[in-house]
Amino acid sequence: MRINHPIIEDNIQQEFNLFFSTEKFVVSIRGTKFSLSWIINKMKMKKVLFSAALVFSAFYIQTGFAQETTSEEEGSGIFGVRLMPAITNLQFSNSQGAIETSFVLGYGAGVLLGLNFNDHVGLQGEILYSQLAQKYKTNSDIERKVKLAYINVPLLLSLNTGIRNPVNLNLVVGPQLGLNTGSSVEIDNGAEADTMHAVLAVKRGDIGFTYGIGVDFGTDVKFSVGFRGVYGLVDISNRSRNITTSEYYILDRAHVRTYAGYIGLSFLF
Secondary structure, three states: OOOOOHHHHHHHHHHHHHHHHHHHHHHHHHHHHHHHHHHHHHHHHHHHHHHHHHHHHHHHHHHHHHHHHHHHHOOEEEEEEEEOOEEEEOOEOOOOOOOEEEEOOEEEEEEEEEEEOOOOEEEEEEEEEEEEEEEEEOOOOOEEEEEEEEEEEEEEEEEEOOOOOOEEEEEEEEEEEEEEEEEEEEEEEOOOOOOOEEEOOEOOEEEEEEEEEEEEEOOOEEEEEEEEEEEEOOOOEOOOOOOOOOEEEOEOOOOOEEEEEEEEEEEEO
């Protein structure tokens, strides 16, 4: 049915125009919506990239920290060689009058092998050959030199400020076992003017306490300098044999006490 009423036709036309305008508006809104979606997608992409960058940075930092922590916690081995000149303090018998002693520089050398549990604590064993010497003089003005040779095996706890650091300060303490490989006494100055014969008798074994401090320079290859002391816990003088009236023991309740400096080269592995 057709409606010819002008007012109704105008209303219908207005409704159509309004609907058409609304469609335009909707298209326009949809167009804007498409633009906003593109922007939102771009923003989402940036957020994803930013989040990924944060995750990667956090992972990198955590990985680096973990590697550093693991590096500190991981153990390492150490092998080295040492040259160790030393002076010795022994107790001499005064049965022949007052004793005057003087120090003589001895020498020592050896190798070390150790395990570092981490950068700060380790355990090391050493095998050292030591030639100890000391002079003494009695009232007869005869000066004699006493020589003792030992193979020493210290087992040491090592405390470090940082074994992998370019400069490392270390302390060592521990027991030492010694095996006497020879001993001798010789007249160093003067001539035998009396009939008394000096007898040097030394026990085969020795036990002592070792202590020391040193500085290492280098990372994987280290140059070391330091001090090492040994305090003997055992009386090394051996008075088990019978002596004649023309003989006397040189050592009297003697304990080995040595004070040594050392230089060395060591390698971490």
